[in-house]
Amino acid sequence: MEQDTPPTPAAEESGTRRFRAKRDAILAAAAEAINEQSAKGMTFADVARRVGLNTTSVTYYFKRKEDLAAAAFENTLDRLGEMLAEAMREPTPQARVARYLRLNMARLARIAAGEEKAFAVLSDLRATEDPIRTRLMTGWQRVFRDTRALWGPPASRAHKDLAGARAHVLLENTFWLPIWLQRYDLDQYDRVEARLMDVFAHGIAAPGAPWSPVMLDLAHDEAEPGRAAFLLAATRLINELGYRGASVQRIASELNVTKGSFYHHLDAKDELVLACYRRSFDTIAQGQARADALGGSHWQRLSSSIATLLDVQFAEAAPLLRTTALSGLPAGEREAMVDRSNRIARRYAGMMMDGVAEGSCRPVDALVAAQALTSLQNAAFDMRKWATTMPRATAIAMYASTLLYGMFDDRMAVTPPG
Template identity: 75%
Template sequence: MNASDTIAQEPEVAGPEKGTKRFQAKRDAILAAAADAINEQSAKGMTFADVARRVGLNTTSVTYYFKRKEDLAAAAFEQTLEKLDEMLDQALEEPTPEARVARFLNINMERMARIERGEEKAFAILSDLRAMEEPMKGRLLTGWRNIFRKTRSIWGTDGTRAETDLRGARAHVVLENTFWLTAWLTRYEVDEYPRVEQRLMEVFRHGIAAPGRVWRPELLDLEHDEPEPGREAFLLAATRLINELGYRGASVQKIASELNVTKGSFYHHLDAKDELVIACYKRSFDIIADAQRLAEDHGGSHWDRLASTIATLLDVQFSERGPLLRTTALSGLPPRERSTMIDRSNRIARRYAGMLSDGIAQGSIRPIDPLVASQALMALQNAAFDMRKWASTMPRERAVAFYASTLTFGLFDDSVLGA
């Protein structure tokens, strides 16, 4: 490409010179609008026209700042990574792991309060990183891995392989819980946020198990007859791809190719892509609800039942019969269907809250806020898919115990290392 080609592609629009405060302010406004669009519709669903509308510009004006939609999405994701990096730097100034986690949570809670008051814009969630094109995808994933390693360093950088594995589980659970705040924190008034922060930190600090409880879960039998041969395999392949690439990134063709079947086979099982995602969600929610129901009928203390539920679902996430569909696919669904799926998710969270409340009354669960703790459990099971590679490096039982310990016994209890 020569210089004349570059000039020919430059949009005919008057804009502030690059590097000026006016240019940066407009660019930041576009990035904020893009973040909102990504969070509502996914990176693939975001359009220049929508972003332009949100900032009061025409589409050509947006292309003055970002030539392609992919460039805009990548810049929004890079901004998120930069902000996370800054927050972690602040947290790492604290002297102990517990104080660092508390600081990181506090920074995020205060940010959420400013967003709710309209004083700050939300940054783009990172769900669609894997759906980006190369070379941007590689660069962004490198940035995400750096964030993960920095979060893991909250607990130190020296130690055995087992200690590093446990710190990895803790880092992931902390990050996912801060991302998950957007799913449920708005149910509280802003002036309640400090109390919610304290209650969530209590779960992080001490876990949910009452003192003296041990981790001896029994995996529950979730096997059942498949009413339509082949449908389960189809939904499983679709779930994996949607988790990796997002709702819009996982095309029907890619799902069919994953199963080595024709595109027509897709329409044998389902009539439309939205129906596919709904079916994947129903499968996942049914598995979770089955585990909860079976645990309640299983006997033992309420702690034992909850531990068996958690272990069974993590085992599903880490095994070939998994995973469960991540909530990130919700952004691609039409509003009505999305609302239906969110309602089902909330019912599952309330069931967890009921199990926790029964355990608190019995004395087998620590006296914690069951509504807050139930959302922490939702984040735990929802995000475990991303730790499949991590789990594959060790015996499954250890992976489940390490990952579950982050919330069952807290983020600072190393007793699981000797189990």
């Protein structure tokens, strides 16, 4: 009886390479779909179309859509871990952060040149279901700890808290970079990297600029209290669960009302998200305007605006909607919201440029620094639990200092306010 000839090692290796190449192509397509539509909006059919396969071929590699999304997220976490491991080879905290930023900028340059695909953003991580969610959150916590380790062993609990704030701001800037970097030509990427690292290393404040922000009153009467309650509940849930994870039913349940009550105030979920963004952007603009109305140095105005808006985020009562929800919006609405965000960033840039002229701010690239500040302010909602472990004034000062005084300035750990 004739027996089958076993495959040669070379044939097995070739088959393995083909399998991995196709799996990697599917993961890249899934990441692209997640970044455009969110994990819950991604479909097997769309991913298959992007790689020129049929749906059955995709299910050969990933049996369920949830498994594919989880694999895309795990790929992101692995890539972040690899960059952090390489950065840790540098001898000093500043050299490690610079190396990490350089690796990210090189990756984004390859993406812009069409040589590499973007990895999946992690905004939908918390919207996944267990047991996948637990596994992914464990991976994210590992990445966070590895990022915090760039600053070395902490000298005290306060230094550990400050390193945690720095790690969070650095990672959030990693995810915000692709949003605004596309406004620059590829040959400008090296310059952007240098200017951003200058802010990371030395901050925005001029030498001797004091930390004495004025906490601004942003309270205002709501014309429709019921609608305002929906917007705040929706903002909290979307920040926690992502656009798709925060269903209309879940938002209504949060307020102990019916879905019918929701549609009394808003016609559709996209309208809800747009309304949440408008409320958030109006709050930020109000903070900027009231800071300008204070008078005084432009450093005082900038630090007061940032401190007040961080207080809003840490208080959790009326948080700002995170930009991670943008992926769930139709393209036109998404572009309009990004444009509004850019107008807010330009106002921060104006404060800094005026501060440079009067000597209260360092001579930084104000457009680059403003985008870094936008990322810091936007992501602070995720640090509200961290903020509860210390006096609110200390949390605000520590978190703000990461960019206002730089990521290697320990003053807020040595003599924290509050």
